[in-house]
Amino acid sequence: MQDKLTLMTPGPTPVPEAVLKVMGCHPIGHRSREFEAIIQEISGQLRWLHQTSNDVLIITGSGTAAMEAAIVNTLKSKDRILCGDNGKFGERWVELARAYGLEVEVIRSPWGQPLDSEAFRVVLEADTEKLIKAVILTHSETSTGVINDLKSISKHVNSHGVALSIVDCVTSMGVVNVPIDVWGIDVVCSGSQKGYMMPPGLAFIAMSPRAWQYQENSTLPKFYFNLSFYRKTSIKNSSPFTPAINLYFALKEALTIMRQEGLESIFKRHDENSRAIQAAVKAMGLSLYACDGYRSPSVTAIQTIDFEAELLLSLMRNKLDILLANGQDHLKGRIFRIGHLGFVSNRDILTIVASMESVLHTIRPGKVVLGRGLAAAINELSSRTKD
């Protein structure tokens, strides 16, 4: 049915009407007082969302723009870095770093498993000459639905004393607790189409004072992504180039909504929703791809066993107007993924579970007991509402 599409992908994510509406306003001059006031407000709210007093800068681009900016602004050609890789986005860090001529040592875990924080500790402790300049990883690995133990890994990086921590928090920012200052994370990347309840188009990068020291000495080529331009102008509530003005309107609105809900409530909602989906998936006789204890509250990956992922996805899309995501690379067809981050309520979870049950009833005849998944989701949600 037209105009009925519900996005349940791990980006792009649904956008509240209030956010969509302000995007329809006329653009205003980006050198105007009015726009400066918007930037000023946004800067404060971004620091609140990131739980940091560090600079949080905005780049026009998708999340990968922030990742690229993180690399080119902190490192030098041939610098040695340690990179965590347990999925598609970990791989992206490795490729990006190699594209800039960095010496990349990879700490790998199988897809579906978390990164081993002990492996980071061992390599970092062995580096007595302090040759490792950065430790780079993905917090919530969207391709597999795994959340890595960022707190422990950051602790090991801080004990090393020289290496910077650079983290892709694209599907953890605004979803799960990432206390940047408390954990001492140097560089944090995120993107608007994930937890921010916005359309794609803006990338965010938080930089610690130590990251700025590295920035001053970094020699990798950069111009549009040179963060020193962004820092200089942000002090004056401005931006170096023409910003995506209407997306800034959207950001201001989205951050206001998030602030009203409060960080604790946002984290709790994502936690509840993801647990309800997990309970429902198990009750429907399907298996979760990510290992127990490390399941991301933003995305759930489900194994397909005896049916075609494509069939499920197309029935969900064409009959029920719900868009889910396929697996990536070698997992295409072997898993499908449900995004439940950003503007997603308990009601959306009940809808998705009931819809999945109805589709599975069609494609796995005789193997689905109708109502079981939904009952599990309802029980999970109501047990959490009580406390």
Ligand SMILES: *Cc1c(COP(=O)(O)O)cnc(C)c1O
């Ligand atoms: C979506 C996403 C990105 C950014 O991808 P873009 O398409 O550039 O926005 C990066 N890392 C993770 C973990 C993501 O989920």
